[in-house]
Amino acid sequence: MKIILLGAPGSGKGTLAKKITSEFDLPQISTGDLFRAIVKENTPLARKVKQIMESGALVPDEVTVEIVKERINKPDCQKGFILDGFPRTIAQAKALQNISSIDTVILVELSKETIINRLSARRTCPNCGEIYSIFDNKDEICSKCSTKLIQRDDDKPDTIRHRLEVYDENTAPLINFYSDKLFKVSNDGKPEETFEIVKTFLKNLEAKN
Numbered sequence: 538m539k540i541i542l543l544g545a546p547g548s549g550k551g552t553l554a555k556k557i558t559s560e561f562d563l564p565q566i567s568t569g570d571l572f573r574a575i576v577k578e579n580t581p582l583a584r585k586v587k588q589i590m591e592s593g594a595l596v597p598d599e600v601t602v603e604i605v606k607e608r609i610n611k612p613d614c615q616k617g618f619i620l621d622g623f624p625r626t627i628a629q630a631k632a633l634q635n636i637s638s639i640d641t642v643i644l645v646e647l648s649k650e651t652i653i654n655r656l657s658a659r660r661t662c663p664n665c666g667e668i669y670s671i672f673d674n675k676d677e678i679c680s681k682c683s684t685k686l687i688q689r690d691d692d693k694p695d696t697i698r699h700r701l702e703v704y705d706e707n708t709a710p711l712i713n714f715y716s717d718k719l720f721k722v723s724n725d726g727k728p729e730e731t732f733e734i735v736k737t738f739l740k741n742l743e744a745k746n
Contacts, residue, residue, distance in 0.1 A: 553724070
């Protein structure tokens with residue numbers, strides 16, 4: 538199955554994607570992860586992507602499309618994949634049509650107030666990449682490698698609000714673009730509850746194909 542996950546930043550797409558990956562053995566392709574891997578390189582493109590990410594703006598379509606195309610052409614994507622964070626614009630969605638077909642688009646819904654509260658409480662381990670909430674890890678020390686956790690620039694409240702504005706302007710129109718493939722699910726409850734709803738939907742979809 539070839540799946541797109543849609544939803545505002547912080548809506549829980551990444552957590553849902555990991556659960557789908559485990560259940561259906563599909564690779565999760567997160568443009569955020571791809572970008573963060575790139576910025577560790579000391580190249581002009583890496584520096585450009587880093588500057589854009591830190592401002593909360595979007596990486597240019599032509600750069601993003603090329604990165605995603607290279608990834609989905611790898612052997613582990615032959616039987617399907619989960620796109621998390623791509624496409625973000627109508628232009629990217631049209632470019633994707635020239636790269637691959639899509640079976641379904643899952644829209645993860647969550648209020649903006651909840652998103653801001655959740656993301657601003659998020660802390661990341663700069664060493665191993667593990668993500669925590671300060672509500673669960675008040676010492677702000679990674680339980681895996683004992684590294685001091687940090688708050689990424691894109692998890693600070695002002696940047697979050699800007700990211701949500703960018704989402705409303707650029708990405709929300711994809712809901713209509715993919716209306717014929719769209720499946721909506723609320724993530725206001727526990728992640729496990731959200732996943733059970735999505736799992737049932739995907740099992741039924743899998744049975745039809």
